[in-house]
Amino acid sequence: xxxxxxxxxxxxxxxxxxxxxxxxxxxxxxxxxxxxxxxxxxxxxxxxxxxxxxxxxxxxxxxxxxxxxxxxxxxxxxxxxxxxxxxxxxxxxxxxxxxxxxxxxxxxxxxxxxxxxxxxxxxxxxxxxxxxxxxxxxxxxxxxxxxxxxxxxxxxxxxxxxxxxxxxxxxxxxxxxxxxxxxxxxxxxxxxxxxxxxxxxxxxxxxxxxxxxxxxxxxxxxxxxxxxxxxxxxxxxxxxxxxxxxxxxxxxxxxxxxxxxxxxxxxxxxxxxxxxxxxxxxxxxxxxxxxxxxxxxxxxxxxxxxxxxxxxxxxx
Amino acid sequence: xxxxxxxxxxxxxxxxxxxxxxxxxxxxxxxxxxxxxxxxxxxxxxxxxxxxxxxxxxxxxxxxxxxxxxxxxxxxxxxxxxxxxxxxxxxxxxxxxxxxxxxxxxxxxxxxxxxxxxxxxxxxxxxxxxxxxxxxxxxxxxxxxxxxxxxxxxxxxxxxxxxxxxxxxxxxxxxxxxxxxxxxxxxxxxxxxxxxxxxxxxxxxxxxxxxxxxxxxxxxxxxxxxxxxxxxxxxxxxxxxxxxxxxxxxxxxxxxxxxxxxxxxxxxxxxxxxxxxxxxxxxxxxxxxxxxxxxxxxxxxxxxxxxxxxxxxxxxxxxxxxxxxxxxxxxxxxxxxxxxxxxxxxxxxxxxxxxxxxxxxxxxxxxxxxxxxxxxxxxxxxxxxxxxxxxxxxxxxxxxxxxxxxxxxxxxxxxxxxxxxxxxxxxxxxxxxxxxxxxxxxxxxxxxxxxxxxxxxxxxxxxxxxxxxxxxxxxxxxxxxxxxxxxxxxxxxxxxxxxxxxxxxxxxxxxxxxxxxxxxxxxxxxxxxxxxxx
Numbered sequence: 001x002x003x004x005x006x007x008x009x010x011x012x013x014x015x016x017x018x019x020x021x022x023x024x025x026x027x028x029x030x031x032x033x034x035x036x037x038x039x040x041x042x043x044x045x046x047x048x049x050x051x052x053x054x055x056x057x058x059x060x061x062x063x064x065x066x067x068x069x070x071x072x073x074x075x076x077x078x079x080x081x082x083x084x085x086x087x088x089x090x091x092x093x094x095x096x097x098x099x100x101x102x103x104x105x106x107x108x109x110x111x112x113x114x115x116x117x118x119x120x121x122x123x124x125x126x127x128x129x130x131x132x133x134x135x136x137x138x139x140x141x142x143x144x145x146x147x148x149x150x151x152x153x154x155x156x157x158x159x160x161x162x163x164x165x166x167x168x169x170x171x172x173x174x175x176x177x178x179x180x181x182x183x184x185x186x187x188x189x190x191x192x193x194x195x196x197x198x199x200x201x202x203x204x205x206x207x208x209x210x211x212x213x214x215x216x217x218x219x220x221x222x223x224x225x226x227x228x229x230x231x232x233x234x235x236x237x238x239x240x241x242x243x244x245x246x247x248x249x250x251x252x253x254x255x256x257x258x259x260x261x262x263x264x265x266x267x268x269x270x271x272x273x274x275x276x277x278x279x280x281x282x283x284x285x286x287x288x289x290x291x292x293x294x295x296x297x298x299x300x301x302x303x304x305x306x307x308x309x310x311x312x313x314x315x316x
Numbered sequence: 317x318x319x320x321x322x323x324x325x326x327x328x329x330x331x332x333x334x335x336x337x338x339x340x341x342x343x344x345x346x347x348x349x350x351x352x353x354x355x356x357x358x359x360x361x362x363x364x365x366x367x368x369x370x371x372x373x374x375x376x377x378x379x380x381x382x383x384x385x386x387x388x389x390x391x392x393x394x395x396x397x398x399x400x401x402x403x404x405x406x407x408x409x410x411x412x413x414x415x416x417x418x419x420x421x422x423x424x425x426x427x428x429x430x431x432x433x434x435x436x437x438x439x440x441x442x443x444x445x446x447x448x449x450x451x452x453x454x455x456x457x458x459x460x461x462x463x464x465x466x467x468x469x470x471x472x473x474x475x476x477x478x479x480x481x482x483x484x485x486x487x488x489x490x491x492x493x494x495x496x497x498x499x500x501x502x503x504x505x506x507x508x509x510x511x512x513x514x515x516x517x518x519x520x521x522x523x524x525x526x527x528x529x530x531x532x533x534x535x536x537x538x539x540x541x542x543x544x545x546x547x548x549x550x551x552x553x554x555x556x557x558x559x560x561x562x563x564x565x566x567x568x569x570x571x572x573x574x575x576x577x578x579x580x581x582x583x584x585x586x587x588x589x590x591x592x593x594x595x596x597x598x599x600x601x602x603x604x605x606x607x608x609x610x611x612x613x614x615x616x617x618x619x620x621x622x623x624x625x626x627x628x629x630x631x632x633x634x635x636x637x638x639x640x641x642x643x644x645x646x647x648x649x650x651x652x653x654x655x656x657x658x659x660x661x662x663x664x665x666x667x668x669x670x671x672x673x674x675x676x677x678x679x680x681x682x683x684x685x686x687x688x689x690x691x692x693x694x695x696x697x698x699x700x701x702x703x704x705x706x707x708x709x710x711x712x713x714x715x716x717x718x719x720x721x722x723x724x725x726x727x728x729x730x731x732x733x734x735x736x737x738x739x740x741x742x743x744x745x746x747x748x749x750x751x752x753x754x755x756x757x758x759x760x761x762x763x764x765x766x767x768x769x770x771x772x773x774x775x776x777x778x779x780x781x782x783x784x785x786x787x788x789x790x791x792x793x794x795x796x797x798x799x800x801x802x803x804x805x806x807x808x809x810x811x812x813x814x815x816x817x818x819x820x821x822x823x824x825x826x827x828x829x830x831x832x833x834x835x836x837x838x839x840x841x842x843x844x845x846x847x848x849x850x
Contacts, residue, residue, distance in 0.1 A: 031732065032722030039378060039457060040746050045731070045766065050455055082378055083370040083513050093530050157568045164569035165555065165562060167532060261555065261562045263531035271367075271558065276722045 001304065008300050012293045019289045024065050024282060032276035034081070054081040055278050068282060077286070078279040087283035091265065095287060097167055098264040101256065102249040104180055105188030106242060113192045114238070117199025118231060121207065132196055139193030145255045148186035152259060155182060165261035183256040191245060195238060202234035209233075236303055243299025247292035359550040361826065361841060364563045364575035368531050368556035371513045374496045375449055375456035380747075380835050383495035385534055385554060388838035389519040390498035393422050393442065394488065398829035398840040400598070402653060402750050404493045408437060408520070411475075412492075417483040417788060420492070423475040429541040430501040430518040437499060437520055439476040443468035444502035446478065446491075454511075461496040461749075463487060463785075483786040485793060489750035522547035522839045531556055536838070548842040567593070567821055574822040574836060579638050579695065582819040592824050597641055600816035601833030603648040603755065604696075604745040606688075606703060608809050609728070611771040612740050614686060619678035621808030624741070627671035627710040628703050628811050631664045637699040642814040647801035648748065648755040650815040652832055654790050655752040655797025660812055661805045671710045682711035688741040689727050692718040699813065700743050714741065728769025739769060745816075747833070752797045753785045759804060770809035777803045 035043040035051040043051075052058050056067055056078075071078060077087035116136075120129040156164035168176030206212065207230055215225045254266030265284055272280035367381045377386060387395065395407035406412060411423040428437040446468050449456045463484035470476040480487060491497045504518035505511075514528040522544070523536035536552040557563045560578040567575045568590050577585065577595075585595050606628065608621045615621055630644040644664035646657040675682065686707075690700045697718060704714045719727075726732045727739050748755040758767040760781045761774075777800050784796040804810050818834030829840030 030723065031726050032720075033726050033729070033732065034722070036725040036729075037722050044460055047457060047459075048731075080370075082376070084376065084511070085513060090530065152565055152569075157565050160569060164571050165557065165566040166571075170529065258559050259562055261557045261559065261566065263529070267531060267558075274720065274722060 004304055005301055008297050012297045016286075016290055016293050019293075020282075020286055021065060023285050023289070024068065025061070027273075027278060027281055027285075028061055028064070030276075034276040034278070037275045051081055054079070057278070072286070077283040080277065080280055082277065087279045090280060091268070091283045091287050094263055094265045094268045094284075097262060098250065098253050098257070098266060099291075101180065101183055101187065101253050101262070101264065102246055104184040106191060106246055106249060108184060109188040109191035109195055110238075110242065113195025114199050114235070116192070117196040118203055118226070118234075120196065120200045121203035121234075122226065124204065129200075132200075136193030136196045139189050140197075142190070144186055144190055144252060145259065147189050148183070148256055148259045151182045151186055167262050179260075179262070183260045183262060186259075187249060187252060187256050191249075194241070194245075198238050198241060199234060202237055203230055206230045206234045232306060236307055239299050239302050239306070243296045246295040250288050250292060359843075361549045361552045361838075362571060362573045363552065363554055363836060363838070363841075364557045364566070364572055365534070365554045366560075366576060367558055369514050369528060369534060372516050372525070373512050374445065374458060374498050374500070375454045375511070376458075376513070377495055378457060380833075381556075384835055384838055385536070386495040386498050387521070388523045388536060388552070389516060389521045389525050389539075390500070391428065391437070391520045392493050392497050392499065393424075394493045396489075396493055396750070396831055396837070398831070398837045400652070400830065400832055402489055402832045404488060407493075408499055414788070415477065417786070418480040420478040420480075420487070421475070422478065425543070426474060427543050428520055429543070430504060430520050431524045431539060431541060432504065432518045434501040434504040434518040437501070438473050439468070439470045441499050441502050442476060442478075443470050444505070445498065445500045448500070448505075449496060458496040461490050461494060463491065465491060483788065485785050485788055486749075486751035486753045490754065494750060523549075523552060526551070547839070552838055554838070564821075573826050574820065574828055574841070576834070576836075577819050577821055579641060579817060579819060582641055582817075583639055585819075585821055589821075593821055594824055595819060595821045596828070596830070598818045598820060598830050598834035599650055599652065599832070600642075600747070600818040601650050602745055602747045602816040603645065603650070604699070604743070604813040604816060605645075605648070606811040606813065607742050607744050607770045608811075609736070609739045609742075609769060609771055610807070610809055612737065614684075614740055617678045618808045619674045620680060620684070623671040623674035623678070623680075623710065624707065624712065625662045625671075625805075625808060625811045626667045626674065627707050627712065629664075629666045629668075629706045630662075630811065630813050632706065633699050633702045634814050636702045637695050638814060638817060641819070642817045645812045645815045647804070647812050648759075649752045649797055649801065650748070650755075650833075653748075653750075653752055653755070654794045655755075655784075655801070656794075657798050657801050661802065662811065666706065668706075668710050675710065675712075680711075683713045684711060685713050685715070686740045687717055687738075688714045688743065689717045689719065689724060689739060690743045691721045691724045691745075693721070696743055696745070703743070728765070728767075730765030736765060736769065742769060743813075744769070750832075752793070753781075756797060756800055756804075757781055757785075770807075772804065772807050772809045774803050774807065 033048065035048045039047065056064050077091065079085065080087055080090055116132050120132045123129050152164055155162050162182050163179050166179055168179040212225060212230055215229055251266065253264055254270055256262065257264040257267040265288060269281065269284040272284060365381050365384060367379065369382050369385060371377050372382055372386050377383065391408035393407060393409040393412055394404040397403045397405050408424055408428055409422045410425040413421050415421050422442065424437055424439060429435065430437060446465060448454060449458060450462050450465055463486060464481040466479045466481045468476050468478055499520065501518040508517040516525050519525055519539060522539055522542045524539040526535040526537045528534045533556065534554040536554070538547045538550050555572065560576070563572065563575040564577050564581050566572045582595065582597060589595065608615050608624060610616065610621065634640065634642050634644055646660040649655045688700055690696050700716050704716060707714050727742065728736045730736055759772055760768065760778050764771060764773060780796045780800050784793050787793050787796070820828065820830065820834065822828045825844050827842045827844055829837040831837055
């Protein structure tokens with residue numbers, strides 16, 4: 001198992017390096033001028049040159065990339081040329097808001113979606129199964145930002161049960177939880193349907209397999225068969241998808257952060273791209289890509305734990 | 317209330333629908349849930365800022381978003397009045413007078429204290445603050461605001477003279493009363509290392525800085541050392557909200573007392589304002605125009621450029637993109653500022669017949685195909701589509717090339733690449749400052765290939781631009797600026813569209829205060845009953 005984790009870890013580092021280098025090139029190829037965006041007409045040629053110097057843009061691209069990795073090796077992501085604050089400080093200040101949002105959304109979606117999918121498979125073709133099917137497709141089909149807007153209009157604007165903006169007062173966990181409800185529901189609702197459909201189809205497949213029939217033949221209770229034998233295997237593709245899902249939610253969190261005026265890394269990255277604030281873009285991209293690669297690694301490891309065959313196969 | 321109601325549109329009964337549906341669902345659920353969202357009101361002001369702060373230091377702040385907070389926690393020698401004009405009144409100064417073309421005398425009010433134990437404000441603090449901005453080692457982003465400022469002569473504890481190297485008519489509105497001219501405590505800033513960002517070491521305004529949470533909010537609190545009495549609110553919470561729609565919903569949800577909203581939401585809010593709310597449609601001080609690159613071969617003939625000027629129905633553009641709320645502008649200098657023109661050379665609705673005649677005279681084979689670059693914001697895209705329609709009527713077919721703001725801002729820049737040669741038509745905008753110099757100087761020859769993308773070059777314009785900034789007589793200046801706008805328009809390089817509007821919504825529990833360009837003045841906002849109490 002340890003060798004498997006090391007192999008996967010090294011592969012993840014390589015993926016991270018390639019992804020970040022590629023994004024670095026893409027960001028710098030796009031035309032744009034941060035000083036003009038932020039300062040408007042007051043951006044004199046001297047100021048623009050000063051900004052280019054602060055961002056290291058006066059160096060060749062390869063040198064810039066080299067400098068970025070050299071700094072990174074020392075844990076330094078550079079300095080924001082506008083606020084003159086450390087990029088690492090700015091990024092890690094925002095990251096917890098996005099992580100808590102994404103984990104709440106995906107956690108909530110799993111808590112609802114897995115039992116729903118499981119129940120649908122067990123009660124195949126029942127009224128609940130059909131209802132779940134319809135609702136799942138509806139949840140998947142409705143764009144998250146539409147859900148977000150209507151939740152906001154209904155529960156925050158009209159009824160005022162939940163706050164419309166912000167992330168809650170620092171240190172007041174109840175307030176923070178209230179501020180988390182609407183964005184997490186908006187972000188995770190589509191995933192409820194997706195997870196439910198996935199678990200249902202996996203369960204149906206697994207329930208037809210020989211070892212389940214054998215377990216039934218041995219007279220094991222149906223509950224034990226479902227929970228300990230069928231669901232364990234049926235969850236494999238779901239775990240893989242959840243790993244990917246966390247990554248996709250990191251980008252999907254952007255709309256929730258904008259609509260609900262929440263702080264977060266998505267909003268930070270979006271605004272930095274618009275203003276061509278390259279140090280912030282690189283810092284945020286590195287952290288989000290790192291998190292995505294890490295979540296995929298974790299899902300691989302969990303899969304390997306659930307199914308020992310995966311770690312025993314050569315080349316995996 | 318300064319409101320203009322646009323054409324009535326069908327009313328969408330969204331609120332009624334939401335109430336009914338939610339009540340029905342509540343009934344189905346069999347019970348109610350107590351209201352848990354926090355409502356605004358009381359002694360705390362909740363207000364939207366259009367972007368997050370990056371620095372409150374006069375050498376490194378970048379926008380009006382910071383300026384709004386800075387003028388609440390610091391003092392200037394003079395401050396803008398909150399009556400919608402660009403007039404100034406004393407702030408920290410009890411006396412301020414222009415001695416001659418390059419010298420301004422001041423005397424501070426005694427007893428004005430900096431917070432955090434940094435002592436009384438003195439003339440030395442004024443010297444430190446002004447000279448710090450022009451100190452080359454500071455690399456101040458706002459250095460241009462100071463113009464030819466040289467130094468401060470300190471005469472005694474409270475008085476001194478600000479000295480310029482040459483006359484600079486924009487000195488008071490831009491440097492003395494603007495955020496670049498806020499007075500810092502030498503002791504506090506020096507002790508803190510000489511620079512700061514979002515953690516000012518000492519304040520002196522009616523409010524003092526309490527906290528800043530990135531991308532969330534800035535909290536100001538009443539400054540107990542403020543000598544001019546008790547500030548109206550115990551706290552001001554300034555929320556960083558880039559999205560106007562989010563701000564509108566937050567206002568409807570009762571979480572904001574005051575917010576700038578989008579132009580397209582103005583009509584719906586006027587028709588269906590939440591109870592206890594009001595709206596003001598203020599001038600924005602932004603300048604929108606269609607520019608034409610005279611050095612592009614397709615537009616080299618002035619008759620073609622003039623045909624485009626006459627073909628565009630600017631009235632229709634503002635009706636569509638600004639919902640008729642903004643008037644057609646007569647030039648970059650907005651109403652209420654020195655040099656504003658009463659009328660432009662081209663009529664607001666244009667003259668398509670004259671446009672066709674000019675194209676015929678120029679020997680143009682129709683259809684004439686041109687490109688139009690624009691920032692991909694919804695408002696600008698709507699505006700250029702109407703222009704496209706206007707131009708098509710006279711035989712000019714326009715291809716719209718939308719791009720994100722950062723890319724768009726490089727298209728006319730010689731230093732970036734050669735793309736400026738291909739630029740033909742473009743819709744551009746920028747927000748001016750408190751002086752007409754900053755509305756027009758970008759069109760001078762020295763700005764060719766920097767901000768002057770039209771490649772407009774006129775010796776008389778350049779000469780007047782220099783003379784006007786050195787002239788202190790307002791009527792003389794005004795005459796010069798009006799003529800400069802005539803020269804711009806006569807070149808055929810510009811079709812002025814509008815100076816825009818800034819709609820602000822607020823609760824009737826407050827008395828809002830806005831600057832002449834529509835930005836909120838935090839220190840002047842009061843609870844509605846405050847005036848009668850005090």
